[in-house]
Structure formats: C-alpha cells, structure tokens
Amino acid sequence: MKMHVKNRNVAIIGIGQTSFSSHKEDQNQAEMVQEAVIRALADAGLKIGDIDCIVHGNMELFEMQFAPDLWHSLGTGAYGKDEYRITTGGTTGATLVCAADNLVASGLYNTVLAIGMEKLQEGNTTGGITNMADPLWFRNLQTGALTGTTAQEMIDEFGEERAKRAAMRYRIMMDKHAMLNPRAHRRFGLEYSQMEDLMANSPPLVGELRLIHMCSQSDGACAMIFTSEEKVKQGTKNPPVWIRDHIQIHREETIPNLFGFNKPEVTHHYAARTLFARNGIQDPVAYFDVFEMYDPSAWWAVDWLREFFLLKGDEHLRMLEAGDFDLDGRIPINPSGGVIASNPIGATAMLRPAEAALQIRGDAGGHQIKKEVRHALASGFGGTFWSVLMILEKELNWQEVSHD
Amino acid sequence: MTEYFGTTVADIFATMPKRFKPEEAKEVDIAIGYEATGEGGGKWKATIKHGTLKVETVEGELTDCKTTIHTDAETFVGVTLGMIGALDALSSQKLRVAGDPKFLMLLLPKIFTPYVAPAKKPDAVTARDIIATLAERFRPEKAEGVAMTIGYDLAGEGGGRWTIIIRDGKCAVREGLADPLTVKMTMEAKTYAGMMVGTIEAVTAFTSGQVKIEGDMAAAGATAKYFRKYVVPGATEAEELISLRVTNSIEQRFATGPVMGRWFAGIREKKFLANRCPKCGRTQIPPREICAWCRVRVHEFVEVGPKGVVTHFDIVYFASPDPLTGAVRDTPYATVYVVLDGATEREAITVDLKKEDIPRLKEGARVRPVWAEVTTGSYRDLIGVELDEEEGSL
Amino acid sequence: MATKRVAICAVAQHKNDSDLWHKRFQGMLLDVLEELQAQTGFTFDEETGVNTIVSCSDDFFDARTISDNGVTDVLGAQYRGEEKMAQEGLNAVGYAQAVILSGYADLVLVMGHCKESQSESRRMIANMGFDPFYGRAVGLDNLNAAALQARAYMKKAGLTEEQLAGIVVRARQFAARNPYANAREIVEAGTVIASPQLCDPIRQLHAYPVSDGAVGMLLASEERAAEFTDKPVWIAGFANCMDSYFLGDRDLTANFALKQAAGRAYRKAGIADPKKEIGLVEVMDAYAYQQPLWLEGLGLCGDGKGARFLDQGGQEKYRVNLSGGMLAGNPVIIAGLYRAAEAALQLKGEAGERQAPDLHRAVAHSTTGAAGQFHSVLILER
Incomplete structure (x- = not known):
C-alpha cells in the first residue's frame, strides 16, 4: 500500500459549535456562522488576525444561496484573507477538515479556520437531496436519502426480530448519548424499555425505516482551527489533537x-481497509478508543459498523448487543449522539472529527468517555455512498504503530 | 462561578426578588428547596408567604420545604432559560421534583417574571384551554377553499375529544369526534399543550410516536397555518422575528447528448437501450459516457428487458415533495429495483410499481414495464412496472 | 520529505461555445480527460496513478445538489478521492498545489466545467449570490454591480468609450487566433460603441458572451513531473483574498482584495517588482473596463492610470490576454481556470498562433462575486 509522508504535522487546536435546532429565526446565515467562529477562536485562545486562511463549505441548493461564502464572509472573518470554498455533499464537513489538513501540511498556510454550516430550515431538505439525481432520469423517483433496503437486507440476513432490535437498540443508545450533550438537537429521553413500543409505533417512512430511525434536519454550524506542529510547539490553549491520516473515497453517479x-465492495469498507493498511492498524476495534460515525439512520449505522471495523458475519450485532458501542463500552460510538441527533448537513461531517477531538482532549463535557481516549476514528458520508475517514491522535507517536 | 448557557445558577437566585410579583403571591404560602449539583451548583431555599419572598442559600440539608427540585446546575440553567425542555429534563430524570411538579409549573410562572424575557416556560395551560381559543385564532384568509374536519383525541388531564370543522372560511369546534374525519390525531393532552406553547417540538413528538395520525397526513401538517399562534395568557409576546418566504426558480434547459439521447430515443420506442462496457461487459442503465470502473468510453448499445426481476424494493410511506412544485404523491407507493432481462447482475434500474400490485410484491418477482399512451422521449414515458404473474416468480 | 515544487504537466481545453446543445457536460469533460491522458499517459492506478481529483463546478449552473456527483464517472473518481472547488476554478489549481505540497498526493487531476447555456438566466443565479434580504431585493447581480464599478473607475482613470471599444476590438483580434475561444469574429470599434447598453455604461459588446466550456490539467510533484512532460510549468505562487461583502463598504476602484492577493502571490514567488518580472498576464475580464482595473490591482499599472496604460501600449508590453481573454467567452465558474491553462500553454511554448516569445513568468488571475469581491492570483514560471 502506498504510504504518503506528510510534509508537516497538523493539529486541531480550536473547536466551536453552535447549538443545533430546527429553528434559528434569531440568526441569519452569516450570524450563525459567526457564532461558531467566535466559539472556535475562544476555544483556541486566538483572534481572527491569527488566522491565515478560511475554508468554507455547505450545499448551495439547500438554502438556495449561490456562492454563499461571499455573503457569509460577514461571519467567517474572511475579509482580507485567503479563502477556499470546497464542497462534496454530505461529506462536505469532513472534506473541509481534509482540506484544512492539506493546506496547513503544505506549508502554504500556518493556521487555517474551517467552517461547515447549514440552515436547513431555510429550504426544502428532502427536495434538496432529491435534486442530486440526474434531472433527466431518476429525479422523479428519488426520495431524498430515505431507503428501507438496508433494513430489509438486515432482516433477511439476521431475522426480523434481531435486526429490528439491533436498529432500535442503536437508536436508543444514540438518544442516551444525545441526552448527555446539551448542544444536540433531538433529545428524547428514550429508555430501552420503550424498544418494543417504538419498533411497532414510530411512524414508518420507507419499509422498516421509521421516523425514529432517521436523522434530523437541523440548523447549525461548526468551526475548527488547524495549525502546524511548529506553531503548536509555541504553545496552545488546549491540548492539540493530531490528524494522522485521512482518505476520501467517491463512487460513480448511479445509485440503483x-x-x-x-454488490461491489462498500466504499466504507474500501476506505477503512485502505486507511488501516497504510497505517499498520490491524485490529481497528482494539486500536481505536472512540468512533464518531456519520450515521444518517440507525439501520445504516448498524450495517456500516461492520464495514468500518472490517467485521464479519454478525460480529457487529453481537458487539452492539453486548454493549461494546455504549459510552462505557469497548469502542464507544458517537458519544455526541451522532447525526441521528443533530444534522446541519454542511457541518454534520465536520462535527464527527470535532467531537472525536473533544473526546481526545477530555473536553466533551457530559458525554465525555470515562476512560482515556488516545486514538479516534471519524467518518463522513454523502453523495452516492461516498466515504471520508480520518484518524485523530492524542500523541505524535504513531510511527511505531505503522511498523508493527 | 461556572457558567452554563452564558449565566450562572447563583444569578438566577440573585435576580429572584427583582422578578417576584407580590400581587400574584398574596394567597401563596410555600417553601421551595433547590438543589443544583455539580460545578456552580448549590442549595437554595425560596420562602414565599403572603406576598413576600425570602431567598437564602442553604448549607447542609434542605428542611421544611413543601417541594424540592433536584437537578444538575447545567440542566437547571438550561431549563430556566428554556434552552432545555423542562419536560425533556423531567422525563430523562435529569430534573427531579419531590412534591408536586405540576403545582410548581403552575405556580412559578405566575409569581415570577421569566429570568430572560423571551424565554417561555411550559405553562399550566391545558389542552382544553387551548382548544377553547381555536375559533378566535382562526385565520379565514389562510383557509380559503379549505373544507376539512380534524379530530383530536387527547388523553389525560385537561384532555378530551373534539372535532374542528373548517368550511366556507369559517371554523367551528365541537365536543366529541365526528365521523368521517379528514384526519384524526391521538396523543396525550399534555403533549398537545406542550406543542402549542412551544415546549415540545411537533416533529419530535411525531417522530417518537407520541402523536398518532390517522387519515390525511398532509392535512394534519397544514392545520397550523389556518390559526394564529397560541400565546399563553399573561405571557408577553416575544419580539416578532420576520421570516421571508420566497420561491426561487431558474429556468433550465438540459442537453441529453448522444448517450442519454440514445436512451431517450429508445424509451420513446418503448425499448430499454443500455450501453455495454467494452472491458467489463456491464450494461449501464441509463447509459453513461464512460464505464466508471474501467474508465473507458462506452459505445455499444444493447437492448435489455423489457421484463425483469425485482432485487430490492422500498415501500414508501413518506412521500418526498417534488423539489420544484412541492406536490406530494399519494402514499404508500413502491419503488422497486429491477434487473432487466439481459442486463448484467449489478445494474438495476429504479422504477415505481403499480399501486394495486404492492400487496403481492416480493423480492424475485417478475415485472414488465407500463408505458405511457403517448411516448415523447422523456422519463415520463415509463410510468413504472407491474407484476408479470403469468410467468410466475423466480 | 515532501516535494518542494508543483508542476502543471499538461492542460486541455474544450472549445468554448455559446450553446453546446448537443452535448452533456459529462461528454465535454470526457473529451478533456482523454486529451490529457493522450498527452501524458497518466492512469488512475492505485499505486502510481491519479488518486486525487479536484473538480470545479457549481450546483446552481448544473441544477443539481452536489454537482460533482454528476461527473464522478468522467473524472475517473470511481473509488478515488475527489474534492469540488466550489469557487472559480483558478482556486482549484491553488488548492491542488497544496494537496501535492502536503504530501498526500503526488499527482492531482484538476477538472472544471460549466454550461452557462443550460440555465436560462445566469443573471438570476448571480442575483442569488446576494443576501436574500437586501441585495436580492434591490435586484443586484454581477452586471449591475459591475456597472457601478465601471462608472466609478472610468471617472477615476479617465477611461473613454473609445478605449473600452479598443479593448474589445483587440480581444477579438487575439481570439481569432485562439481555436478554443468562443467569440472569434473581428469587430470594429464603431460596432462596439453602437452596441446596446446592457447596464449603463456597460454595453453588450463590453460583456463576455454566455459560454459553455470545460478545462483540465494534470499537476505533479517535482519528483514525478518528468514522467508526464518534458516542458513542466511550475507554480511559483498562489494566493487569493476576500473583500467585504457590501458594495457600500468598499471603494470599488481601490482593488483592495486583488492587491492583497497579488502581493501575497508575488511574495511566495519571490517577485519584488512585478513590472520587471512578469512577461505575460491573463486576467479575468468579464467586462471591458475590468482589464485595466485588474491590471492596476496586479501592480502592472499605476493606480488610476489605466487610460494612460492603454495608450502607451501596456497591453502589448505585458502581453495581456493573448487568448482573447474572458471577453472572448468563458463560463464564469471556470474563466480563471482557462486563464491558467492559456498562461501554461504560453510558458510551454504550445500556444500556436497566439504564442509570445521569450517567456519566463506569467500571471493568471480570476475573480468572483459582485464587482470583484474575491480575487485569485497564480504565478507560473518555466
């Protein structure tokens, strides 16, 4: 596997999130962005003058705002600075982190501020996603990102009862995590005792995909600040979190x-296999202390755990059933509550590494994992099954791992 | 002092005397204990007696309190500011009340002005109170041409059964459930009240199954716009925040090109023309300029179908609105993935299944296309597929 | 240690056309991709080929959410990395340079496309680039914002109708030698001056024509460039800069953002005096008045001296827009990417009839937003 050598190391030194909500009538888009930027700067102990470059991303047709970085510059602080706007659909937020990593590692910029945002209530989200489809064919058929096929496949493979319980256990686990995260959008206070009731009574969307399984539509923004190892050595307000490696895997236009x-190899599996191989990670479950996964629905989440961790058969279900993915489990998944709890799309995939980095710092607050977090995995999802995966580290000592 | 949501627990108690409304508390005689755990927390006791208020911090046990509230400092601030739903906090046990929580929820908003002006507290307004204001909140200008009957079955205290009749620009509220109803909504009375005063998100309640809707879902969603927003009596209305409603539309004219163009020419003749990769042999439907796997240009066209096999299907209960027109399809409908005869095994096509065939649909079913009467070379030519039962299934 | 320099190994352009009604943009990109592969022989091999693609397109112009999803196939991005530059395409070159310098990739394919003809109103799209409360409501778009700037600049620089017409006449003369240009017909000054006002003082022939196009480039690390070309063009510097959003907050003739961007790019390229060290310039002149204005911003012409610059042959001295420039027609989303392609061809000595002799350094420029809110500057050298 081809190894690349990063020109220089890059650390996350500041994180700012707005709260996530289905209505933010008290802020316009630029103001909402500014809230995240101010928080990220405060977190890093920096001023906007310390930033060399801004990276911005969201999806234009969700808000129907063309080249939104121009207006949003009122909130991003881009005035007088270098600025890039890079987007890749649902994966945008993760791509922005990759881009900021690239820009700092290149040596062209020392300190980069990346901002992912979406104000989904200002447009029609499912309609916006449906606009992905070719206007000539399929747009008339697509229903946003909703599908029941994964549920059906899991039911076929593991039996109806076990599959449904697995999805609902994952869903309730996410809610339990979200309840600990005051920024999360949807916090229901669900209990495992409600499992049967929800399996039967939550309104169905598509097949066995029910409303309770699906992610929310949220307004919100996330900002992150990245800097070079040289700058980190001059001192940072909070402990740095290092970006060890990232991979972006896209696939062709058609979904059917x-x-x-x-099926072809799932992109998540390909991304994980490639990324772990080139970093010498043989047992991802043992290696990582937390995984912030882009989980658009509970069904997809359960299914994808098998892909990302390169598991076989029903290993992922057994781990889920044993509580391995719980906050105090072997490899906690989405202590933040995940995408199911909060989903401002352009920021969603950035929240994954942001939350993973907070876990490494020990600054996640109510949803902090109790044991030490040294190695974190974060993923993004979008497009026609596009996958972004990245490894975050507490220490700059990973060479040892790649050579064993 | 540790801040949550930009303020402290101590400040909330410090401002209590300022926010106290003695004239509302003439009949009140109560001592309330507060315990907020964690950083910035502490214990406080508020004694309210015949129009007077005494707030004190307490070391050690809280004694002689009729009611005590236990929570962590963050939740306390969050609930006070309305950043955390009080019901959410209660149902998740993050906030516990020894004594009667309903009584407190009734009393506190009455005798104190809110800590932050726009923050609204869940009130003791009942569903019955809110239903009683429906007729006066009706907006005939929004309900022009609307004729529907909406049933509410609201269980528990303050609940009941009502029918709202909207017709000829008028609105009437009747006790009991009429038959037939355009739509019927069943929930706890307190869920309804919570949604109306804004402490419970409607989507949240619906998602978690707290609200059951029978009948016309779209009608249920539309009802809100026929009425002015409910305002809790005595509450000052929050500053009105103006939202702009705009429909953006840009005319587009799409080229089909020689590859998609060929596909549409086939569709016009009621034929499926896939193009076959010269390297891997896969049949692309609809055809693309290139095979993404092999990265070679694809020239050869082959006819596949017209019949095929269902590999997967989606029964859709939630219809996505058309992004341009906003029109919503009837549900449920079925979207099926079909590998057409002669197509390679991974190359499915997605189409709608005839509605009447949904009950008999299963994986492996054989289907045949249903074409429009007049075909013009667009996606509208293929209406969908129907089960091809003469041949039996796989 | 990662590479120190990044090369543009090859460029390929689709001919600009007012209405490529017979072709999807997927087909246009595929033509460009095949030409690049024919020139260089690169593959998408996991070990030795292109694994990273930086695309450039726009959701509004393509009328689809995630516009890069519509072209993944023809970008070769199946199970590879792809990122979409959702700005003008010159920034894709700047970003691709960073990707290679970072060590993440040693080859990057840059591919941009836009069919302006597909949207029946590019002005409507530009209008949606303003805030929905004020800018859109007063009907701002790139044309009428530019007209405000044109009037202010003509007054400041003493620019005349005749000089504006001269810019257009000259652009067409060069465009006639550029097989990729859209508007290649020679025009007379009188015709320009007689062309109808679009938004006073901008006349129809002062404005770039609606265009469809696609451009691609292969970038490589210094270590690998020789595998793909014996005439690499090196990226010496790239920078961009954002100005304030509200037109009223800006001095429209001051070139704040462009001066910042150019200054940073020159510094990276080690250029102390651009007037002495730049041999060729490709500026993104969507409207005729912008050519001298942007040249002021690039430091090749004194502040407010645009008119004198034109009279004294400044355009020939700095070989301004030998391609015909954007005035000859490029889609707005990738007009700067076309500038970079043309500058690279000139430095390679592959610019055909429009080739300038003895070139060492060239500048490619692009701008986005109303009256140049955002500018990007790329310095290339042989």
Whole structure:
C-alpha cells in the first residue's frame, strides 16, 4: 500500500459549535456562522488576525444561496484573507477538515479556520437531496436519502426480530448519548424499555425505516482551527489533537447499481481497509478508543459498523448487543449522539472529527468517555455512498504503530 | 462561578426578588428547596408567604420545604432559560421534583417574571384551554377553499375529544369526534399543550410516536397555518422575528447528448437501450459516457428487458415533495429495483410499481414495464412496472 | 520529505461555445480527460496513478445538489478521492498545489466545467449570490454591480468609450487566433460603441458572451513531473483574498482584495517588482473596463492610470490576454481556470498562433462575486 509522508504535522487546536435546532429565526446565515467562529477562536485562545486562511463549505441548493461564502464572509472573518470554498455533499464537513489538513501540511498556510454550516430550515431538505439525481432520469423517483433496503437486507440476513432490535437498540443508545450533550438537537429521553413500543409505533417512512430511525434536519454550524506542529510547539490553549491520516473515497453517479443481485465492495469498507493498511492498524476495534460515525439512520449505522471495523458475519450485532458501542463500552460510538441527533448537513461531517477531538482532549463535557481516549476514528458520508475517514491522535507517536 | 448557557445558577437566585410579583403571591404560602449539583451548583431555599419572598442559600440539608427540585446546575440553567425542555429534563430524570411538579409549573410562572424575557416556560395551560381559543385564532384568509374536519383525541388531564370543522372560511369546534374525519390525531393532552406553547417540538413528538395520525397526513401538517399562534395568557409576546418566504426558480434547459439521447430515443420506442462496457461487459442503465470502473468510453448499445426481476424494493410511506412544485404523491407507493432481462447482475434500474400490485410484491418477482399512451422521449414515458404473474416468480 | 515544487504537466481545453446543445457536460469533460491522458499517459492506478481529483463546478449552473456527483464517472473518481472547488476554478489549481505540497498526493487531476447555456438566466443565479434580504431585493447581480464599478473607475482613470471599444476590438483580434475561444469574429470599434447598453455604461459588446466550456490539467510533484512532460510549468505562487461583502463598504476602484492577493502571490514567488518580472498576464475580464482595473490591482499599472496604460501600449508590453481573454467567452465558474491553462500553454511554448516569445513568468488571475469581491492570483514560471 502506498504510504504518503506528510510534509508537516497538523493539529486541531480550536473547536466551536453552535447549538443545533430546527429553528434559528434569531440568526441569519452569516450570524450563525459567526457564532461558531467566535466559539472556535475562544476555544483556541486566538483572534481572527491569527488566522491565515478560511475554508468554507455547505450545499448551495439547500438554502438556495449561490456562492454563499461571499455573503457569509460577514461571519467567517474572511475579509482580507485567503479563502477556499470546497464542497462534496454530505461529506462536505469532513472534506473541509481534509482540506484544512492539506493546506496547513503544505506549508502554504500556518493556521487555517474551517467552517461547515447549514440552515436547513431555510429550504426544502428532502427536495434538496432529491435534486442530486440526474434531472433527466431518476429525479422523479428519488426520495431524498430515505431507503428501507438496508433494513430489509438486515432482516433477511439476521431475522426480523434481531435486526429490528439491533436498529432500535442503536437508536436508543444514540438518544442516551444525545441526552448527555446539551448542544444536540433531538433529545428524547428514550429508555430501552420503550424498544418494543417504538419498533411497532414510530411512524414508518420507507419499509422498516421509521421516523425514529432517521436523522434530523437541523440548523447549525461548526468551526475548527488547524495549525502546524511548529506553531503548536509555541504553545496552545488546549491540548492539540493530531490528524494522522485521512482518505476520501467517491463512487460513480448511479445509485440503483448498488441494488442488483450482488454488490461491489462498500466504499466504507474500501476506505477503512485502505486507511488501516497504510497505517499498520490491524485490529481497528482494539486500536481505536472512540468512533464518531456519520450515521444518517440507525439501520445504516448498524450495517456500516461492520464495514468500518472490517467485521464479519454478525460480529457487529453481537458487539452492539453486548454493549461494546455504549459510552462505557469497548469502542464507544458517537458519544455526541451522532447525526441521528443533530444534522446541519454542511457541518454534520465536520462535527464527527470535532467531537472525536473533544473526546481526545477530555473536553466533551457530559458525554465525555470515562476512560482515556488516545486514538479516534471519524467518518463522513454523502453523495452516492461516498466515504471520508480520518484518524485523530492524542500523541505524535504513531510511527511505531505503522511498523508493527 | 461556572457558567452554563452564558449565566450562572447563583444569578438566577440573585435576580429572584427583582422578578417576584407580590400581587400574584398574596394567597401563596410555600417553601421551595433547590438543589443544583455539580460545578456552580448549590442549595437554595425560596420562602414565599403572603406576598413576600425570602431567598437564602442553604448549607447542609434542605428542611421544611413543601417541594424540592433536584437537578444538575447545567440542566437547571438550561431549563430556566428554556434552552432545555423542562419536560425533556423531567422525563430523562435529569430534573427531579419531590412534591408536586405540576403545582410548581403552575405556580412559578405566575409569581415570577421569566429570568430572560423571551424565554417561555411550559405553562399550566391545558389542552382544553387551548382548544377553547381555536375559533378566535382562526385565520379565514389562510383557509380559503379549505373544507376539512380534524379530530383530536387527547388523553389525560385537561384532555378530551373534539372535532374542528373548517368550511366556507369559517371554523367551528365541537365536543366529541365526528365521523368521517379528514384526519384524526391521538396523543396525550399534555403533549398537545406542550406543542402549542412551544415546549415540545411537533416533529419530535411525531417522530417518537407520541402523536398518532390517522387519515390525511398532509392535512394534519397544514392545520397550523389556518390559526394564529397560541400565546399563553399573561405571557408577553416575544419580539416578532420576520421570516421571508420566497420561491426561487431558474429556468433550465438540459442537453441529453448522444448517450442519454440514445436512451431517450429508445424509451420513446418503448425499448430499454443500455450501453455495454467494452472491458467489463456491464450494461449501464441509463447509459453513461464512460464505464466508471474501467474508465473507458462506452459505445455499444444493447437492448435489455423489457421484463425483469425485482432485487430490492422500498415501500414508501413518506412521500418526498417534488423539489420544484412541492406536490406530494399519494402514499404508500413502491419503488422497486429491477434487473432487466439481459442486463448484467449489478445494474438495476429504479422504477415505481403499480399501486394495486404492492400487496403481492416480493423480492424475485417478475415485472414488465407500463408505458405511457403517448411516448415523447422523456422519463415520463415509463410510468413504472407491474407484476408479470403469468410467468410466475423466480 | 515532501516535494518542494508543483508542476502543471499538461492542460486541455474544450472549445468554448455559446450553446453546446448537443452535448452533456459529462461528454465535454470526457473529451478533456482523454486529451490529457493522450498527452501524458497518466492512469488512475492505485499505486502510481491519479488518486486525487479536484473538480470545479457549481450546483446552481448544473441544477443539481452536489454537482460533482454528476461527473464522478468522467473524472475517473470511481473509488478515488475527489474534492469540488466550489469557487472559480483558478482556486482549484491553488488548492491542488497544496494537496501535492502536503504530501498526500503526488499527482492531482484538476477538472472544471460549466454550461452557462443550460440555465436560462445566469443573471438570476448571480442575483442569488446576494443576501436574500437586501441585495436580492434591490435586484443586484454581477452586471449591475459591475456597472457601478465601471462608472466609478472610468471617472477615476479617465477611461473613454473609445478605449473600452479598443479593448474589445483587440480581444477579438487575439481570439481569432485562439481555436478554443468562443467569440472569434473581428469587430470594429464603431460596432462596439453602437452596441446596446446592457447596464449603463456597460454595453453588450463590453460583456463576455454566455459560454459553455470545460478545462483540465494534470499537476505533479517535482519528483514525478518528468514522467508526464518534458516542458513542466511550475507554480511559483498562489494566493487569493476576500473583500467585504457590501458594495457600500468598499471603494470599488481601490482593488483592495486583488492587491492583497497579488502581493501575497508575488511574495511566495519571490517577485519584488512585478513590472520587471512578469512577461505575460491573463486576467479575468468579464467586462471591458475590468482589464485595466485588474491590471492596476496586479501592480502592472499605476493606480488610476489605466487610460494612460492603454495608450502607451501596456497591453502589448505585458502581453495581456493573448487568448482573447474572458471577453472572448468563458463560463464564469471556470474563466480563471482557462486563464491558467492559456498562461501554461504560453510558458510551454504550445500556444500556436497566439504564442509570445521569450517567456519566463506569467500571471493568471480570476475573480468572483459582485464587482470583484474575491480575487485569485497564480504565478507560473518555466
């Protein structure tokens, strides 16, 4: 596997999130962005003058705002600075982190501020996602990102009862995590005793995908600040979190050819396999202390855990059932409550590394994992099953790992 | 002092005397204990007696309190500011009340002005009170041409059964449930009240199954716009925040090009023309300029179908609105993935299934296309597929 | 240790056209991709090929959320990394340079496309680039914002109708030698001056024509460039800069953002005096008045001296827009990417009939937003 050598190391030194809500009538888009930026600067102990470059991303057609970085510059602080706007759909937030990593590692910029945002209530989200489809064909058929096929496949593979319980256990676990995160948008206070009731009574969307399984539509923004190892050595307000490696895997335009008689390798699996191999990580479950996964629905989440951790058969279900993914489990998933709890799309995939970094710092507050977090995995999802995966580290000592 | 949401627990107690409304508390005789755990927390006791208020910090046990509130400092501030729903905090046990919580929720907003002006507390307004204001909140200008009957079955205290009749620009409220109803909504009375005063998000309640809707879902969603927003009596209305409603539309004219163009020419003749990769042999439907796997240009066209096999399907209960027109389809409908005869095994096509065939749909079913009467070379030519039962299933 | 320099190994341009009604943009990009592969022989091999693609397109112009999803196939991005520069395409070159310098990739494919003809009103799209409360409501778009700037600048620089017409006449003369240009017909000054006002003082022939196009480039690390070309063009510096959003907050003739961007790019390239060290310039002149204005911002012409610059042959001295420039027609989303492609061809000595002799350094420029809210500057050298 081709190894790349980073020109220089890059650390996350500041994180700012707005709260996530289905209505933010008290802020316009630029003001909402500014809230996240101010928080990230405060977290890093920096002023806007310390930032060399801004990276901005969201999806234009959700808010129907063309080239939104121009107006949003009132909130991003880009005035007088270098600025890039990079987008890749649902993966945008994760791509922005990759881009900031690249820009700092390149040596062209020392300190970069990345901002992902979405104000979904200002447009039609499901309609916006449906606009992904080719206008000539399929746009008339797509229903946003809603599908029940994964549920059906899991039911076929593991039996109805076990599959449904797994999805609902994951969903309630996410709510329990979200309840500990005051910024999370949807916090229901669900209990495992409600499992049967929700399995039967939550309104169905598509097949066995029910409303309770699906992610929210939120307004919100996330900002992160990145800097070089040289700058980190001059001192940081909070402990730095290092970006060890990232990988972005896209695939072709069509979706239906994921639903033939057999499937190509899932992009998540390809991304994980490639990333772990080139970093010498043989047992991801043992290596990582937390995984912030882009989980658009409970069904997808359960299914994808198998792909990301390169598990076989029903290992992922057994781990879920044993509580391995709980906050105090072997490898906690989404202590933040995940995408299911909060989903401002352009920021969503950035919240994954942001939350993972907070876990490494020990600054996650109510949803902090009790044991020490040294190695974190974060993922993004978007497009037609596009995958972004990145490894965050507490220490700059990973060479040892890659050579064992 | 540790801050949560930009303020402290201590400040909330420090401002209590300023926010106290003695004239509302003439009949009140109560001592309330507060215990807020964690950083910035502490214990406080508020004694309210015949229009007077005494707030004191307490070391050690809280004694002689009719009611005590136990929570962590963050939740306390969050609930006070309305950043955390009080009901959410109660149901998750993050906030516990020894004594009667309902009584407190009734009393406190009455005798104190809110800590932060726009913050609204869940009130003791009942669903019955809110239903009683429906007729006066009706907006005939929004309900022009609307004719519907909405049933509410609200269980528990303050609940009941009502029918709202909207017709000819008028609104009437009747006790009991009429038959037939356009839509019927069943929930706890307190859930309804919570949604109306803004302490419970409607989407949240619906998602978690707290609200059951029978009948026309779209009608249920539309009802809100026929009425002015409910305002809790005595509450000062929050500053009105103006939202702009705009429909943006840009005319587009799409080229189909020689590859998609060929597909549409086939569709016009009621034929499925896939293009076949010269390297891996896969049949692309609809055809693309290139095979993404092999990264080679694809020239050869082959006819596949017209019949095929269902590999997967989606029964859709939630119809996505058309992004341009906002029109919503009837539910449920079925979207099926079909590998057409002669197509390679991964290359499914997505189409709608005829509605009447949904009950008999299963994986492996054989289907045949249903074409429009007049075909013009667009996606509208293919209405969908129907089960092809003469041949049996796989 | 990662590479120190990044090369543009090859460029390929789709001919600009007012209405490529017979082709999807996927097909346009595929033509460009195949030409790049023919020139260089690069592959998408996991070990030795292109694993990172930086695309450039726009959701509004393509009328689809995630516009890069519509072209993943023809970018070769199947199970590879792809990122979309959602700004003008010159920034994709700047970003691709960073990706290579970072060590993450040693080859990057840059691919941009736009079919302006697909949207029946590019002005409507530009209007949606303003805030929904004020800017859109007063009907601002790039044309009428530019007209405000044109009037202010003509007054400051003493620019005349005749000089504006001269810029257009000259652009067409060069465009006639550029097989990729859209508007290649020679025009007379009188025709320009007689063309109807679009938004006073901007006349129809002062404005770039609606265009469809696609551009691609292969970038490589210094270590690998020789595998793909014997005439690498090196990226010496890139920078961009954002100005304030509200037109009223800006001095529209002051070139604040462009001066910042150019200053930073020159510094990176080690250029102390651009007037002495730049041999060729490709500026993104969406409207005729912008050519001298942006040249002021690039430091090749004194502040407010645009008119004198034109009279004294400044355009020939700095070989301004030998491609015909944007006035000859490029889509707004990738007009700067076309500038970079043309500058690279000139430095390679592959610019055909429009080739300038003895070139060492060239500048490519682009701008986005109303009246140049955002500028990007790329310095290339042989």
